Amino acid sequence: MPARGLTILGYAALAALLVGAELVARWRPDAMASASAVLRGVCRTRAGQLSLLLWWWWLGWHFLLAS
Amino acid sequence: MPAPDHPRFRPSPALGVVVLAGAVHVARRNLVDVLVFLLAAVLMALAPTRDRAPRPLPRWLERPWPVAGAAVVLATVVALSPRTSAVVEAALGVVGVAALAVTLLAGRGAPAAPGRSPRTWPWAVVVLVGCLLELANFLTQPDPQTDNPAHPTLSALVDPLLDDGWVRAVAAGAWLLLGWWVVRTVAERDG
Numbered sequence: 001m002p003a004r005g006l007t008i009l010g011y012a013a014l015a016a017l018l019v020g021a022e023l024v025a026r027w028r029p030d031a032m033a034s035a036s037a038v039l040r041g042v043c044r045t046r047a048g049q050l051s052l053l054l055w056w057w058w059l060g061w062h063f064l065l066a067s
Numbered sequence: 068m069p070a071p072d073h074p075r076f077r078p079s080p081a082l083g084v085v086v087l088a089g090a091v092h093v094a095r096r097n098l099v100d101v102l103v104f105l106l107a108a109v110l111m112a113l114a115p116t117r118d119r120a121p122r123p124l125p126r127w128l129e130r131p132w133p134v135a136g137a138a139v140v141l142a143t144v145v146a147l148s149p150r151t152s153a154v155v156e157a158a159l160g161v162v163g164v165a166a167l168a169v170t171l172l173a174g175r176g177a178p179a180a181p182g183r184s185p186r187t188w189p190w191a192v193v194v195l196v197g198c199l200l201e202l203a204n205f206l207t208q209p210d211p212q213t214d215n216p217a218h219p220t221l222s223a224l225v226d227p228l229l230d231d232g233w234v235r236a237v238a239a240g241a242w243l244l245l246g247w248w249v250v251r252t253v254a255e256r257d258g
Contacts, residue, residue: 002217004217004219011197014196018193021189031186032185032186033186033190036252043178043253044177045079045081046111048081049177050107051082051085051111053253056246057103057159057166058103058104060159060242060246062100063238064159064229064235064238064242065156
C-alpha cells in the first residue's frame with residue numbers, strides 16, 4: 001500500500017478508535033470514561049478550560065478558511 | 068496569615084502545549100494563528116491570578132434554540148461566501164470572541180467533577196498519537212506552505228471536500244454546535 005494510503009488509513013483508524021471509545025463508555029460506563037467526563041476532567045483548571053476553547057476555535061478557523 | 072484571594076501562578080502542562088503549538092505556527096508563518104495562540108498563553112498565565120468570582124451560566128447558553136439559530140446563520144454565511152472572504156473571518160472571529168467572553172465571565176472555578184472516573188488514558192493515547200501523526204506529516208513537507216502528497220496532513224485531505232459550499236455549511240454548523248457543548252462545560256461552575 002502506498003504511503004498516502006497508509007496515512008489515510010492511520011487517520012481513519014484514529015477516528016474509529018475515538019468513536020469506539022465513546023461507544024464502550026456508553027455500554028460499560030464503569031470501564032471507560034465518556035468524552036463528556038474527559039472534557040470535565042480537562043476543565044478542572046482554568047488553563048485546561050482556556051486550552052480547550054482555543055483548540056475548538058482554532059479547528060474552525062483552520063478548516064473553514066482556505067489557507 | 069490569611070490566604071490570598073487569588074492563587075499564585077503555576078505553569079500548567081496545557082500552557083506548554085499551547086506555547087509549542089504556537090512555535091509551529093511561527094514556522095508556518097501564519098500571523099493570526101500566532102497571535103491567537105500567544106493571547107491564549109497570556110490568558111492562561113494571567114487567569115489564575117486575575118479571575119473574577121464565579122458566576123452562573125448565562126440562560127441563553129442553556130437553551131438550544133439561540134445556538135441552533137446561530138448555527139444556521141453561520142452555516143449560511145460560510146456556504147455563500149468564498150473561503151478566503153473577510154465575512155467568514157469576521158463571523159468566526161465574532162463566535163470566538165463571544166465564546167471567550169462567556170468563558171472569562173464565568174470566573175474562578177470549574178464544572179462539577181464527573182464523579183468516580185474510570186479509564187481516561189485511552190482518550191489521551193489516541194489524541195496524542197493523532198497529534199504526532201499530524202506533526203510527522205507536517206515535518207515531511209518540503210516547506211510549511213506546500214503539502215506532501217505521500218504524507219498528507221489532515222487539512223490537505225479535508226481541504227478539497229471543504230471547497231464545496233454545502234459541505235462547508237454542514238461543517239460550520241457542526242463546529243458551532245460542538246463549541247456550544249465545549250463552552251457550556253467550560254463555563255459551568257460547581258455550586
